[in-house]
Amino acid sequence: MRNNSSPVADTPEATETPVSAGSTGGHNSAGSTGGHEETRKVHAALTRSSTGSADLRELESGLDSLQSDAVRKARVDWSRILLPVAAVVVLIIIWQAYVSLGLKRRDLVPGPLDVAGQFGTLWAEGALQEAVWTSLQRGLVGFLISVAIATPIGLLLAQVAPLRRAFGPLISGLQVLPSVAWVPAAIIWFGLTDATVYFVVFMGAIPSIINGLISGVDQIPPQYRSVGTVLGASRLQMAVQIVLPAALPGYLGGLKQGWAFSWRSLMAAEIIAVGGTIGFGLGSMLNQGRDLADMTIVMSAILLILAVGILIELLVFGPIEKRLLQRRGLLAGSTR
Amino acid sequence: MPVVLENLGKRFGDGAPVLDDVNATIGKGEFVALLGASGCGKSTLLNIMAGLEVPTSGALEVPSDGAAFMFQDAALFPWLTARENIELALQLRGVGKAERRIKANELLELVHLAGAGDKRPHELSGGMRQRVALARSLAQDRQLLLMDEPFAALDAITRDLLHDELERIWKETGRTIVFVTHNVREAVRLGQRVLLLSSRPGRVVQEWNVTEEHRTDAGLAGQLTGVITARLREEIRRHAK
Numbered sequence: 099m100r101n102n103s104s105p106v107a108d109t110p111e112a113t114e115t116p117v118s119a120g121s122t123g124g125h126n127s128a129g130s131t132g133g134h135e136e137t138r139k140v141h142a143a144l145t146r147s148s149t150g151s152a153d154l155r156e157l158e159s160g161l162d163s164l165q166s167d168a169v170r171k172a173r174v175d176w177s178r179i180l181l182p183v184a185a186v187v188v189l190i191i192i193w194q195a196y197v198s199l200g201l202k203r204r205d206l207v208p209g210p211l212d213v214a215g216q217f218g219t220l221w222a223e224g225a226l227q228e229a230v231w232t233s234l235q236r237g238l239v240g241f242l243i244s245v246a247i248a249t250p251i252g253l254l255l256a257q258v259a260p261l262r263r264a265f266g267p268l269i270s271g272l273q274v275l276p277s278v279a280w281v282p283a284a285i286i287w288f289g290l291t292d293a294t295v296y297f298v299v300f301m302g303a304i305p306s307i308i309n310g311l312i313s314g315v316d317q318i319p320p321q322y323r324s325v326g327t328v329l330g331a332s333r334l335q336m337a338v339q340i341v342l343p344a345a346l347p348g349y350l351g352g353l354k355q356g357w358a359f360s361w362r363s364l365m366a367a368e369i370i371a372v373g374g375t376i377g378f379g380l381g382s383m384l385n386q387g388r389d390l391a392d393m394t395i396v397m398s399a400i401l402l403i404l405a406v407g408i409l410i411e412l413l414v415f416g417p418i419e420k421r422l423l424q425r426r427g428l429l430a431g432s433t434r
Numbered sequence: 435m436p437v438v439l440e441n442l443g444k445r446f447g448d449g450a451p452v453l454d455d456v457n458a459t460i461g462k463g464e465f466v467a468l469l470g471a472s473g474c475g476k477s478t479l480l481n482i483m484a485g486l487e488v489p490t491s492g493a494l495e496v497p498s499d500g501a502a503f504m505f506q507d508a509a510l511f512p513w514l515t516a517r518e519n520i521e522l523a524l525q526l527r528g529v530g531k532a533e534r535r536i537k538a539n540e541l542l543e544l545v546h547l548a549g550a551g552d553k554r555p556h557e558l559s560g561g562m563r564q565r566v567a568l569a570r571s572l573a574q575d576r577q578l579l580l581m582d583e584p585f586a587a588l589d590a591i592t593r594d595l596l597h598d599e600l601e602r603i604w605k606e607t608g609r610t611i612v613f614v615t616h617n618v619r620e621a622v623r624l625g626q627r628v629l630l631l632s633s634r635p636g637r638v639v640q641e642w643n644v645t646e647e648h649r650t651d652a653g654l655a656g657q658l659t660g661v662i663t664a665r666l667r668e669e670i671r672r673h674a675k
């Protein structure tokens with residue numbers, strides 16, 4: 099481990115001040131040579147502790163290993179899987195029990211088995227797969243384009259005060275405005291095409307992503323910017339290499355909300371705008387169920403919409419968020 | 435002269451001046467300890483030297499390429515590993531990618547943290563974090579290194595170790611160091627010169643030279659510490675009542 103055979107000669111202070119003080123305590127012997135009989139005891143805090151560099155290294159690595167965490171092995175936590183499944187099972191049992199009481203007409207409140215049957219029919223027809231695929235694809239593409247548009251705008255607004263003063267209230271307002279309100283306008287402008295659907299998704303997702311990013315940036319400790327300045331970051335470097343990563347937890351919150359808005363807006367658009375070249379999505383399925391007055395189709399569509407939302411959270415945002423927080427040491431003590 | 439402060443003054447808003455008529459010159463390669471009671475404006479003065487704050491009056495001369503800065507808490511970026519934190523400093527200085535890695539490893543080696551390069555700040559102890567911060571400030575490769583109570587929050591043994599390391603690094607690299615502290619022992623331990631800043635308004639009221647004899651003779655060092663402490667207390671007592 100020691101790479102120098104004579105720590106005394108290696109220590110700068112030992113060579114520069116030959117009449118150096120002896121070692122400060124019993125813990126080291128490298129600092130003093132045999133010749134100084136009359137050396138004084140020295141307080142380490144006031145003068146050099148005259149520790150040999152190898153000794154210093156050893157002491158330091160001892161402290162380091164005492165003070166840093168041992169690596170903990172990650173393992174599969176079954177309660178994470180079993181508890182949510184149990185919750186769903188309980189809800190289905192309650193649902194079935196309620197239906198079995200026969201308080202409502204079966205065609206108005208179908209039971210779990212009726213809906214499962216309808217699932218099977220839709221699956222066999224291929225309508226289920228088509229609807230899920232069409233909606234999911236639109237939702238994701240619309241969301242990703244929204245991210246690409248909203249991120250630079252959000253950074254710009256967060257970093258340039260006059261721009262933010264000018265556009266901030268407008269963006270906040272747009273976030274509050276239900277994106278369904280854009281459907282009639284979109285139909286007039288774009289007709290019954292995919293452009294209508296995407297337009298509504300953008301109007302839903304972009305403002306909330308921008309706002310998420312801005313509030314993430316607002317919460318950055320001011321010291322990070324000072325460090326950036328001291329390190330000589332240019333404006334662009336500051337924005338991309340310091341502000342953006344520092345704001346990532348807030349930004350991720352904005353992305354989650356942006357996805358939720360995309361998905362909701364998409365469903366709204368699909369329910370209202372039917373026909374033309376607009377394909378068959380989950381919203382269309384919902385609308386079809388209403389037209390046919392078939393409650394099992396309606397329930398199937400609702401459950402599918404819900405399932406997609408849950409899966410995206412569990413498979414995409416959940417792991418990303420967990421990893422992000424874990425890497426920054428922010429997860430300790432949380433109930434996630 | 436890397437640093438010249440002339441009649442420097444600073445006030446926040448229209449409050450009482452925090453700094454008033456600060457005069458000091460710091461030579462190349464010098465290790466100056468800046469001492470003062472809590473709240474006397476040490477950080478403010480250091481921030482002005484680093485260009486993070488602008489003085490309201492007076493003039494200052496600092497190296498045109500700016501200064502390296504070490505903050506009171508490590509101020510490492512939590513989303514980067516120890517090595518990446520150092521590499522970022524190198525990158526912002528314009529060092530190429532391949533060279534960055536080599537340089538960062540050298541610096542980690544210099545602060546005896548070669549094995550901890552892939553750890554994230556929250557996985558390191560306070561002392562290790564400060565050493566990474568030290569390596570990062572050295573990565574900036576500026577002649578002037580400003581340090582704002584960098585070891586204040588550490589335990590005594592770790593602090594002693596870091597004192598030894600800092601002194602070694604100072605000798606090896608020949609930097610000019612301004613080291614802010616409110617700890618008289620620390621100032622005497624490290625500085626070649628100790629400047630005492632008064633409180634409200636902050637102003638350099640006295641300075642002492644710490645010679646090589648003080649480094650090795652505990653009696654002399656203790657005596658000087660006593661003198662400086664007495665002067666500091668007198669300065670604080672002025673504000674009593």
Ligand SMILES: Nc1ncnc2c1ncn2[C@@H]1O[C@H](COP(=O)(O)OP(=O)(O)OP(=O)(O)O)[C@@H](O)[C@H]1O
Pocket residue numbers: 446452470471472473474475476477478479616
């Ligand atoms: N941004 C600010 N706005 C208003 N007042 C400030 C600001 N920064 C510092 N001050 C004031 O300036 C004075 C000096 O602060 P400074 O942080 O420089 O003290 P210090 O000597 O570093 O203290 P410490 O030893 O506790 O770190 C304090 O009274 C503080 O209240």
Ligand SMILES: [Mg+2]
Pocket residue numbers: 476477478582583
């Ligand atoms: Mg301070």
